[in-house]
Amino acid sequence: MENISGKYLFLKEGIFYFNRRVPKDLRPHYSSAKISYSLRTRSRAIALARANSASVKLDEYWYHLRSQDAELPGKHLLRHGLSRPASTNSKVVTPDVLTLSEGVLTYVRLKGHGRPKTFERAAHRSCGYVIDVCGDKPLSDYTKADANAFRDALVKRGLTGSSVTRIFGTVRAVFNFAAAEQGLDITSPFSNVYYDRNAGVSERLSIPVEDIRRVQGKCRELDDEMRWLVALIADTGMRIGEAAGLLREDIQKSENGNWSVQVAAHPWRSLKTDGSKRVVPLVGSAKWAAERIHAQQGNSRFAFPRYNVSDKTNANSASAGLNKWLKTLAPKGATMHGFRHAVRDRLRAVECPADIADQIGGWQTEGVGQGYGNGYPVEVLRNWMRKAMA
Known part of the structure; x- marks a missing residue:
């Protein structure tokens, strides 16, 4: 059959995926130019069978779509070029x-x-x-x-x-x-x-402080772009996509020598919520990472160029690579997102007020009054971060 050679297969981290482009004449029916998903197997034989089955189903469905798109009197009056299916209910639909x-x-x-x-x-x-x-x-x-x-x-x-x-x-x-x-x-x-x-x-695990210290020490030892990203996240609790999509100019040093990062939406990387836009003071390993990023003499405007080689920040690549490395140093089940949970726990441990913690992490704060004003000054946030990350 057409797909027996594996034409629509590709391998990623040992798992086979199905990938097929949508024909140009059918693109208006789809929100993406290709169909791609995991076949959930490491066996090439099983992947071939599943991919072949999916391909046959697509061919049948595309034939059906093309049949509906055939010339029809009055077709230009239809809302979207397709006649509506007959109602299965007894009531008449206008x-x-x-x-x-x-x-x-x-x-x-x-x-x-x-x-x-x-x-x-x-x-x-x-x-x-x-x-x-x-x-x-x-x-x-x-x-x-x-x-x-x-x-x-x-x-x-x-x-x-x-x-x-x-x-x-x-x-x-x-x-x-x-x-x-x-x-x-x-x-x-x-x-x-x-x-x-x-x-x-699965429960998202908060990484224990002693393991965070071990990871931060290894980051300083290896001292490369991947480890700067880990160090930045470890003492800020930033989401991995937020951090990976930063510009160098988003990371700033004030006149008094304090570092902070401006988390804002960019064309190559959006934010999860409106409340995610914020300024986060950098202390501990995050401050070290900021210094190392600005010490580099590269031509890229990005803080982490390896994850910004296209028009979109490749946060998935960052997550996969760093989680794999983290497994060797952190408890079983720990992921990069565990640093975000840990920052919240570390702020609780020093009795940081909840609304201050929310502003630091970009978490949603309940209550109408929280929408008024500009929030806490950065130096107030910095004082709590220094206590929590010490």
Whole structure:
């Protein structure tokens, strides 16, 4: 068969992945130019079989899409070039009721201004899963049985409870917004769907201080770009993507010799939340990392050039490489994200007020009053960081 030679396979860290480009004439139906996902096996024979099966299914589906795209009288009057599937309910649906795919476009068009590309991508991907399982129907045609079938399909794929929660949250947001825009008085069937939210979710471990000290010592010993990134994160609790996408100019030294980092959104690296934008004082190993970064005479404007060779910061590469190295020094199960948990614990240990800790880590602070003013001065944050990281 066509894929028996492994045409659509590639190997990454011992795991086989399926990868196939979407034909140009079908690109309007997709939010990405290629389909790529893990086949969850290290066996080439099993990977070939799974990739071949996926390829055959895609060929059949693409034939179906091309058939729908055939010339049709009045086709220019359709909203998105595809006729809507017939309703499976007995009630009559008016032509003005949005389908889910149209709801996604409405949601992205009205709420996507100023949002990162991941916002649009998540909406298309999550609702695309629903369409794959239940079909692209008018919003009023979706039922609780559809929602349950969608849940079962996600669980069957082996997704963790947290991933299922995230996908359902996006689908609910799109559905409710589109229904409200249409003035539809309907309850989303994707609300109150039961599933095990803890399934497959592993506890994020906070790295003990003694292990942090060992890692920081090794960073100073090796003294290279990868270790500067570890050292920066270890005493700031920054997310790995936040740190890896920094510019050299984001890391600044004041007139009195104190270092700090400006965490802000960039075209190559967005921030997780609006509250993630902040200034973090650098002490301990983070200050050492800042000094080493600025001591280099390279031409790159990035603090970590190796993770910024394209138009997007490769945080996944940073995470994979550093987690692999960290395994040799930290307790079993520890990851780079464990430094973020540890910073929160270290701030608690010195009785740092919660709202100050939230500002340092870019965590969401509850309460209306927290949205007023500019927050604590950097020197107040620095005093608490010095106590916690000592």
